[in-house]
Amino acid sequence: MQYCERKNEAEYWLKSYLKKIGSTGLIHSINIGKMGRLILCNVRNLNICKVDHEDYFNDSTFYINLAEKLFSIRCNRIPCNKKPWIWECMF
Ligand SMILES: [Zn+2]
Numbered sequence: 001m002q003y004c005e006r007k008n009e010a011e012y013w014l015k016s017y018l019k020k021i022g023s024t025g026l027i028h029s030i031n032i033g034k035m036g037r038l039i040l041c042n043v044r045n046l047n048i049c050k051v052d053h054e055d056y057f058n059d060s061t062f063y064i065n066l067a068e069k070l071f072s073i074r075c076n077r078i079p080c081n082k083k084p085w086i087w088e089c090m091f
Helices: 003-020
Strands: 026-032 039-044 060-065 070-075
Touching: 003 026, 003 039, 003 060
Parallel strands: none
Antiparallel strands: 026 039, 039 060, 060 070
C-alpha cells in the first residue's frame, strides 16, 4: 500500500474509533514510523488518561499497525510515557 493510502486508512479508522469511545480528541498530525511499520497519529485532548497532568491538553499518540490490525495508545506526558506498551485489536 502507498504511504498516502495508509495514512488515510489510519485516519479513517481513528476518527471512527474516537467517535466510538465518545472522545472529543482532535487528530493534529499523522506520521509514518521510522521503520515504515507503524502510523503515528497525534491526538490533542483525547481525555481518556486517568492521571492528572498539569498540562491542560492531554496529548496522546496512537500507534497503528495496519498490517497486523493492532493499535496502542500512549499518553505523552510523564510518567505515562514510561508505561509498558499495550496492543489492542483494531476491530
Ligand atoms: Zn497520562
